[in-house]
């Protein structure tokens with residue numbers, strides 16, 4: 001069972017059907033995990049366990065980050081029992097950019113616990129053109145941080161999107177919908193023609209169509225397509241980006257592209273989604 005499935009099973013066991021009932025402290029207590037808030041040196045949350053009881057200490061922050069930290073420590077307690085942890089969970093992008101499997105699993109657990117598929121999916125299905133307006137709405141509904149919500153929105157794999165974060169023009173982390181073909185390699189340095197580049201310099205947020213080659217590296221076909229880009233200021237001088245692949249052809253792996261395009265032409269259903 002994946003960490004996400006474990007978390008969603010817990011939500012199902014509690015019979016929760018509404019985001020306001022996602023009481024992460026209550027879930028923790030039920031699992032024998034006591035939650036305390038205290039200043040911590042060099043980390044955002046710790047877990048100390050003894051037999052069937054444990055204490056999670058959370059560094060006070062805003063509600064979204066605190067909830068994510070609690071979910072993360074509950075994930076460790078459920079999946080990695082018998083160990084103690086000192087975690088940097090304040091920023092889920094940090095873990096995404098790291099190589100720690102246990103930390104990634106605890107983050108995945110937290111993301112599914114706070115934004116379970118059965119509750120988030122119907123809301124995502126109603127989104128026509130994903131933007132930070134939706135990210136902010138979902139973050140408000142689920143009481144989560146904007147970063148955690150961006151990562152989850154891509155990974156729920158309903159919209160053909162890539163969420164990314166840049167700092168000083170360099171890629172820090174990215175989260176792509178599993179259906180987005182791997183051939184689309186996101187640039188590690190911000191292209192000067194991207195909106196994100198302008199936002200990094202002086203803007204607050206920018207949104208609109210972009211040639212796909214602004215966003216993707218070493219891809220000789222990128223110039224044929226356009227994507228929607230929405231870039232906004234993140235924390236600490238970072239820029240968050242949502243890249244929305246509006247053209248259905250971009251979702252087809254390269255080897256099948258010609259054949260399927262031929263099929264579509266021969267069946268008279270060749271169309272592009274814009």
Ligand SMILES: [Zn+2]
Nearest residue numbers: 085087103106
């Ligand atoms: Zn951790």
